[in-house]
Amino acid sequence: MTSYEQILSPYTLPNGAALKNRLLMAPMTTCSGYFDGTVSQELVEYYRARAGSVGAIIVECCFIDPLGPAFPGAIGIDNDKKVAGLAKIANAIKAEGSKAILQIYHGGRMVDPLLIGGRTPVAPSALAAPREGAATPSMLSNDEVSALIAQFGDAVRRAIQAGFDGVEIHGANTYLIQQFFSPNSNQRKDEWGGSRENRARFPLAVLDITHRMARQYADDAFIIGYRFSPEELEVPGIRFDDTLFLLEKLAACGLDYLHFSIGTSLRASIINTSDPTPLIKKYVERRSQTLAQIPIMGVGGVVNMTDVQCGLDNGYDLMAVGRACIAYPDWTARIARGETLELFIDSTQQEALKIPEPLWRFSLVEAMIRDLSMTAAKFKPGVFVEKVQDDAHELTISVSLETDRLTDIELSAGPLDDVEFTSSFSEIRSRILNANTPHVDAISGATSQSEAVKKAVVKAMAKSSKARREEEGNDADAAKSYDVVVIGSGGAGLAAAIQAHDDGASVLIVEKMPTLGGNTLKASAGMNAAETRFQRARGIEDSKELFYQESLKGGHNKNNPQLLRRFVMNAPLAIEWLADRGIMLNDITTTGGMSIDRTHRPRDGSAVGGYLISGLVRNVTRRGIDVMLETSVEEILRQDGEVCGVRLLTDEQDELTIEAKNVIVATGGFSANSEMVVKYRPDLAGFVTTNHKGATGGGIALLERIGAGTVDMGEIQIHPTVEQSNSYLISESIRGGGAILVNQQGARFFNEMETRDKVSAAIIALEEKYAWIVFDEQVRAKNKAADEYIARGLVTSASSPRALAEKVGFESDVFLATLERYNDFVGRQCDEDFGRTTALRSPVNAGPFYAIQIAPGVHHTMGGVTINARTEVLDRANQPLTGAWAAGEVVGGIHGGNRIGGNAVADIIIFGILAGHHAAERANRLAISPTRRAG
Incomplete structure (x- = not known):
């Protein structure tokens, strides 16, 4: 591989997130925020102009506390009102094709009182910074330290809500996190100071809460980086040994990259000035195997491709580019074309380069200068009271709604004196309100209660939406119309809905159970795929042909070859489809019948089902895809031989007709229908089932009523x-x-x-x-x-x-x-x-x-309706039922006489994506030519 290819090829971080190349735009102060730390439109356009060809942009440091801004015009993430503005930056960067990472910090004793209304800055100790005129800060109390850690956590949550792909914890440049680790600025005698171990507690605590917020609110693809300054000149001060100690601790907790903060990427020690060895070389020589797994990023003095290559040759994995990205918004594209650049800015090009005025006048930029726009309203505001039941209690829950959002959820009646119950209620309430959707993960250990609260919110939202339509003079019971109706909300249904939406279709998900997820929630092993980048990263040599042959053998050679071939060929694409949507299956194991490790699962080794559904539901929620829970499909409607809609029955026993150009059936198998199981396999009478109670074969019956054929119904695993x-x-x-x-x-x-x-x-x-x-x-x-x-x-x-x-x-x-x-x-x-x-x-x-x-x-019913490789449902004569599609366990033929462990999860995602794509494609054709009826 040539140097250009190495630099410009995709790079995979430890969490599985893929950067399009090894180049990032460094976080640089622009001083272009408003007086209160909110984002200006010119700042949004500044970042938009620099996104696209660069792998990621690390957005300038964002203060997490009102006492934290270290310079004028700093942007903040210290309250929820800042999320909307920051989201504009994240969206602008991502729309151009780069990852968006937000740097978060607190200035500590480096804050000028003039920037915080004359108040006194805070720091680990009441010691002024070693600079002229520096104010003496107030020493943080133990409670204030804990509160600041929580504020860093809130900042991470807001960054996630704003749509950033990651955060960089700013532990450098003598700001607060570095101040806690420095023996110069931290001379406390309690658990937060004194020994090196104690001084490391604050940065470790910030990293810990960052991980906790990411686990709760973000995809597994969420990037967590840490920036550090390797040495301090002060005595006492941080020395390189101290830095290695801290970095080893941080690495053990999990990071996706580390970011050297030094003036030039190959700078030597500022303490031992007689040794010219670049610090990066010392770092590479002395780091442990654990630390060596964390990519290291260099910064400083990078203008041309030769500078990048020099950095990589000395041990960096990634290179951050600063002033060159200001002067050349398309810097990466230029060096990829082989251009050699000079670091200067044409004085007439401020507007063209989208450089905000405060940054234009910033000293480092000035030295380079040479003369040459909320979601649309959908609710009727009010409080809606719902009664629901969990496993042990009847609950009365009041749900408050504004025109476009949830504002409150109160437990009006229930076990109000049960501390454990009210604590878990508070947690699920917080999750729903923060996400502004009921489709969030249940609280571990309180699943029934969580689902009851979520159900109450869903019912309240439905009533409020209906009331709004009536208030506006619309017929609330009039037939709605969608391009695609997806029946079932397991992995296949959710994947189909997401893909159909992304291909431009309007989508409704209908689920008969009270919650999303279906039988996929019970999946445990993983998702099989061959020739994936995650296998290559581990040195696992695999082939699609071997995967095909082992699945065919495992299925006793009864598999439909056409479907199995499509399954095997699309499996690695499905792994990437998930990764692109923040669902990383980058740990690999094996299952029975496989000769090679190809079962992809979450990196922590957890069961794949819950993880997969959480990620898919997040994607459904972000897209605003409509969902109807506790609603059964009574009939798939057809006209002139083509699907035209569905007839529904809600939990309130209301009958609804939904017009639809396409219906995707993803209702799963029939393992929980003991009568149906025994009909086809009398020898299985009395066997327990691993399936959820909704796996009753209803989708098969629906499709049979419109003429669908079936296959392999007696093949039950x-x-x-x-x-x-x-x-x-x-x-x-x-x-x-x-x-x-x-x-x-x-x-x-x-x-x-x-x-x-x-x-x-x-x-x-x-x-x-x-x-x-x-x-x-x-x-x-x-x-x-x-x-x-x-x-x-x-x-x-x-x-x-x-x-x-x-x-x-x-x-x-x-x-x-x-x-x-x-x-x-x-x-x-x-x-x-x-x-x-x-x-x-x-x-x-x-x-x-x-x-x-x-x-x-x-466990699994291999039989079901017949489809072709496009996922079109076939009638008994093997002809497509136009507008009817199916994916997942409702389909027969893929697995033959026995399913290999890990193949079901692959099946639901692969064919769910295909069904969504082809259904949307048909809807788009019909929209262009309404009289044309084509499958």
């Missing part, structure tokens, strides 16, 4: 590892992570990584009809799903194998011998007993040790 007392699926990723299966005596009895049908048959063949999945702390630590099983009380644990055997009734000698023999196989990577060839990851020898009793349960 049972999953081998289901905890029977509550039908809870134990993810295949546990076995893929290195777990084993043993019988009640404590002996292995089969290859754990065989296909699900074969493992299930082996368990059923045991005398006891059940087995135990056994794993150790190494497996648990890499599979977050295991923590959920432990929290739910499904797991028996013990400090040693012998103690575990005693707890669950294994024959101790047999179990100990089993582990010894299996661990030997792992060491030799050869399973002589059962031929296991995958996921021999590590010996089962690190306590604590865990066991879960499992047996098979009905």
